[in-house]
Amino acid sequence: MTRLLAVIERDLKKFRRNPVVLAMSVLMPLIYLIIIGNSFQGKLKALPVVVVDQDTGPHSGRVVENLQAVAAGPGTITIIRMKDQQEALSGVREGSYKAALIIPSDFSKNVARKSRPSVGLFLDNTDGISSETIRITVEGAVRASGTEYVSVREAAGEVRMRDVNLYSKVDYYQSLVPGVVIMAIFLGAMTTGAFNLVMDRFLGIDESYLLTPLSKAHIVSGLIISGLFITTLIAFFILIVSMLITGISFSAEPGQWVAIFAVITLTTLGLLSMMFVIIGRVNHPRIVGILSGFLNVILFFPSGAIYPVASFPGWLKSFALVNPEAYAVDALKSILFKGAALSSVSHDIAYLFMFTLIMMIVAIFAFKRTV
């Protein structure tokens, strides 16, 4: 036990003497949050949409009101009213507007009669993200007007109605927070634990402690524990700061904090152990540098932190099934945004636990105690 503590203390002391590493591990995820959060949000603001209301009846009025509410509230779109359908359509074609919504003159009448009321939506398909957003917004507005059976006819073809929560309180910026916390954990797991072993090996310092009675388990678990300590501290700090930055109001019960703690700790342990398996025998820091960029992309983007796992193609979905970061993101999203309790993220936690256990066993097994 004293030996294990000595390994941990040595590692923590060395980390403390390198404040630049600490500063970078904290700053980088936060900068990432601000850059990604704002660049994606920029695209989704003030998209110009032309509305041609040929009906001017009670029901069409309500649809337009709903759209105006979106324009005034989240500001996803701005609305330009027009009388002439042709002028509106050519405006979309020329690129002046992102979309044109045409409400036909028989709209209110059809709604009242319940005889297949429909509206026409002409989208500028060249910009995928904005056209998708507008479609969702318009569908939401039509639904929210209480006219449930209206179909939105898109110029490009048939449109499926979707259940969209138009007035959700979670904006994109906030939804990035779990991902940023996971990224902080990844960075921490990358720069502590096994990486210190690689550095010692590179500098030839490993020889000095391989000569002592320290066992494989002492060395591996000591480095993992010190890495865990540093990384969870950073991750919690990032979580709190990014919640403040993005304005997530979250008054958790103790049980939820336990769940958050469990997810963060297990994810950290799992990634630290995984790094031991992957770079446990590497002897040059440059290899770690290359691997870290690669692993970050491989694990982070398919984690659901930026795009929902649900919209991945099948093969990528099955990768998300084994990706520990996907479980971590899912659990944090559920707790932070849906107010889930410990029990409702237990499947995520169970997976992370299994992942960690397997990786740790393999790590100790794979570690070579000779030079």
Next chain:
Amino acid sequence: MQGNKAIEVSGLTKTFGTLTAVDNVSFDVSEGEFFGFLGPNGAGKTTLIRILTTLLKPTSGGAVVACCDVARHPERVRHEIGVVPQAMTSDLDLTGYENMDIYGRFYGMPAKERKERTGYLLDLVGLTQRANDLVAAYSGGMRRRLEIARGLVHRPKILFLDEPTIGLDPQSRQNIWGFLKKLMEGDRMTVFLTTHYMEEAEELCGRIAIIDSGKIVVIGSPEELKGRLPGNDSIVLTVDNITQDLIAKVEKLPFVHKSSVEENKIRVSVDSGANNLPGLIDEARSSGAKVLSASIHEQSLEDVFIHYTGKSIREEEAKKVSFLVGAGIPRKWGR
């Protein structure tokens, strides 16, 4: 127990691919002995120490160190030995004191004993003043002294030193020799040292083995080895042009025992060199050679080395670029 043997090596061989780094080596070291391995670059000194200190598994043969077989009970052997590897291995981000203290904890030493021992050793190696500075701020010599002290913190029965003064200036070297000798007076410890410095082997070791290309060439005390050489002085003549005629003539002289040639130098072993130097120079001139310089010295381990291996260890030394490269790089090749 094993009588009073500290190290027993028999038929030890280590190969890396097709290269035999240690070739069927056998020797014993008694308890309390200061034993040296003398050999040039690449002779296999570090490889041998790595096997004896459990870092490498031998290809064949075996070694018993302190208590047990190194391949069968490495963890028990590790408890009994202290090692100072060839490359610098202290932690740059820790202070000198922390380096020692953490090391003591790796051996499970209690706090009080660690403190006393660290204080004593830091004093011995003259680092008490700098104990709380980061090792990053140490000079090479200071770092080396710290590492030797660190290797002693847990009172090992056997201390292994792999080229302890490599890359250091003569003053630091003297300093290290000084406290190694002082240490030997105090603790009755066995020391196993490798070096390619003749003076170091001569100054410190009770017995040495000369190793070349992985093989032990000869073992004995420095006096014994020198005594086995024919003659008692060594003369080196530098001439403008070495000819077969010159060599033949020189070797025929009655007081000359042996000669060897390096570039434009001819080295001969002679009896009473001071009296015979003029005769040797005359003989060289008579064969038409121009003598540029002559030097004469008592025979040393250098001459022993040349006698047994046919080459000078100093040539090798000149090729040694950096003490860090010595042990840091080649071991990676095997993986």
